[in-house]
Amino acid sequence: xxxxxxxxxxxxxxxxxxxxxxxxxxxxxxxxxxxxxxxxxxxxxxxxxxxxxxxxxxxxxxxxxxxxxxxxxxxxxxxxxxxxxxxxxxxxxxxxxxxxxxxxxxxxxxxxxxxxxxxxxxxxxxxxxxxxxxxxxxxxxxxxxxxxxxxxxxxxxxxxxxxxxxxxxxxxxxxxxxxxxxxxxxxxxxxxxxxxxxxxxxxxxxxxxxxxxxxxxxxxxxxxxxxxxxxxxxxxxxxxxxxxxxxxxxxxxxxxxxxxxxxxxxxxxxxxxxxxxxxxxxxxxxxxxxxxxx
Ligand code: SAM
Numbered sequence: 001x002x003x004x005x006x007x008x009x010x011x012x013x014x015x016x017x018x019x020x021x022x023x024x025x026x027x028x029x030x031x032x033x034x035x036x037x038x039x040x041x042x043x044x045x046x047x048x049x050x051x052x053x054x055x056x057x058x059x060x061x062x063x064x065x066x067x068x069x070x071x072x073x074x075x076x077x078x079x080x081x082x083x084x085x086x087x088x089x090x091x092x093x094x095x096x097x098x099x100x101x102x103x104x105x106x107x108x109x110x111x112x113x114x115x116x117x118x119x120x121x122x123x124x125x126x127x128x129x130x131x132x133x134x135x136x137x138x139x140x141x142x143x144x145x146x147x148x149x150x151x152x153x154x155x156x157x158x159x160x161x162x163x164x165x166x167x168x169x170x171x172x173x174x175x176x177x178x179x180x181x182x183x184x185x186x187x188x189x190x191x192x193x194x195x196x197x198x199x200x201x202x203x204x205x206x207x208x209x210x211x212x213x214x215x216x217x218x219x220x221x222x223x224x225x226x227x228x229x230x231x232x233x234x235x236x237x238x239x240x241x242x243x244x245x246x247x248x249x250x251x252x253x254x255x256x257x258x259x260x261x262x263x264x265x266x267x268x269x270x271x272x273x274x275x276x277x278x279x280x281x282x283x284x285x286x287x288x289x290x291x292x293x294x
Contacts (some may be wrong), residue, residue: 010034017061046125103187155207
């Protein structure tokens with residue numbers, strides 16, 4: 001294919017939109033990429049080759065799908081908007097290793113999808129320009145289901161990317177940072193201006209790469225409990241960890257028991273949730289569990 005005839009070229013994108021009479025649905029987060037350099041950066045960050053599969057969420061009119069088709073052995077793209085399916089089948093007709101599925105990624109059985117579509121490849125990456133209104137639920141579903149994923153490279157809202165990659169101590173660090181870092185190692189790939197999309201979104205974007213961990217970096221006996229402790233610690237960000245935990249786990253008791261458990265976990269009661277590392281949350285959850293505080 002010639003250099004400037006990619007689906008992502010502004011002329012071709014506009015031509016496809018016109019030819020099929022497509023109208024953008026804001027409610028589905030439809031902002032299509034029109035910059036081949038950004039597509040190259042996204043796909044390069046995933047480290048694909050012919051032994052790799054790529055799962056794309058929300059292919060739109062296929063700009064990224066086409067780029068993925070050139071790099072990966074197998075590509076599956078899950079698109080919720082029925083109107084886009086005939087367009088995708090048409091514009092991607094010359095790539096037999098691309099499969100288009102009309103589905104809501106939040107409802108699809110991903111274990112089954114992986115077994116059906118990716119049996120022949122050695123590893124799988126998720127690569128997507130995500131619809132921003134459902135970024136977090138989509139990423140949490142991918143991570144929590146413990147799919148056999150190598151990495152996840154996604155375009156998301158810049159602020160959300162910064163929160164995912166944040167270290168303890170800063171104002172971006174919160175329960176999202178902890179959840180994402182429990183399952184993966186996040187790395188900001190690049191910041192992306194609004195001008196590379198049609199239509200332009202209201203927010204700045206960033207590409208983030210989540211290298212999926214084979215096992216969590218800390219030992220956690222009960223993940224549900226661990227994440228409840230994390231959530232409780234951030235209920236009111238301005239409050240100390242002791243006050244937040246008291247409200248959730250010790251509403252009727254004095255502070256003595258809570259303070260001695262915090263001491264056992266090596267955590268000062270006056271600290272705030274945003275200063276605790278993953279290790280400290282794991283320790284705290286273990287101490288509370290051992291004391292029967294669930
Ligand atoms: N990949 C294309 C690109 O980069 O040009 C389009 C990206 S656009 C930001 C997001 C796409 O996700 C849209 O095509 C939208 O219809 C689709 N989408 C929105 N919600 C979805 C969901 N729950 N499941 C699957 N696709 C979804």
